[in-house]
Amino acid sequence: MSTLRVSVWRGTETGRFQSFEVPRLESQTVLDVVTHIQRVLDPTLAYRFACRVGMCGSCAMTVNGRARWTCRTHVDKVAEGGRLEVAPLSNLPVVRDLVTDMTAFFDKWAQARGSFRGARTRHDDFEQVSPDSTARRLADAGVECIGCGVCYSSCDVVAWKPDYLGPAALNRAWTLVNDVRDTGNRARLAAVAGDAGCHACHTHMSCTERCPKQISPTASIAGLKRAAAIAALRGELSDE
């Protein structure tokens, strides 16, 4: 049986890569490899996963330099010369080994007003929204995000500007801007505009290239830039 040489990050912000030899199996995913290390070779290894089928978004790590879902990444696709390097996601504090603290990532969703604000109550009838309308199509294009943090970890602007809201939070805001039922868009546009918001994006498109759900946060951010600029020119954008 052939083996795989795997370097795994150990420690917190400071630490080192530790080498392991893992049996190479057919249809083996990177998550299988990490799980083998923790269950067979070193039970002290810390990592995070839940569903194992690409639904929860909790197993994202940096594999050979790129942020990926480890559960949906086959070793065949990424192992270079029988080697793997597995590290925690970039741009987030490391709790231990492969586990990052995602507090800032999710706090920024709240800062970007990423929660729905409707005007109807349970006593009102359902709002009719045509799936073919332009606004709904724009919302649908970004609405499947599961918050895995791959885009955030891949974003150069987040690395340069720690207060930048990041692709996932801005993508979420854009889906709500295009939700005709939502009533919080004036405050939302003010929250996502400016130097720490959508206008800081350099359109490098790493988020779009690496999103495992094939969402384009870059397109969502471009939409927010236009909407916020129009609001600013109309004098409708004010600090809270």
Add this chain to the structure above:
Amino acid sequence: MTNNGKLSTRGQVLLWAAQRASAAVLAVCVLVHLVTIIYAVRHGLSATEILGRTRGNAAWAGFYSLFVLAVAVHAPIGLRSFLAETLNWRGTGLDVAMMALALTLTMWGLRAVLAVFV
């Protein structure tokens, strides 16, 4: 534009819009400028011949004044982002420095235009 010493969100967005608009102006200006240079070189125009065309030419002075103003708007806004991202320099000090740069570029540029217009 400022709120507790910090540029307002609307101000930040208007700077972004001004940089995009000035970029569109610069794209045309740079093209015209390059064509002008190539024309002058290929026709072997002397300094005296060039000055003969620029002196008293209001259209020429107007075009290059627009070019100067577009540069004075575009460059400081871009540099502002660059300094914030690379040196983590933010706040009023940065905005004042960039305003000074914009005024300096305007002054130098218009002085150059004036020198070959009058």
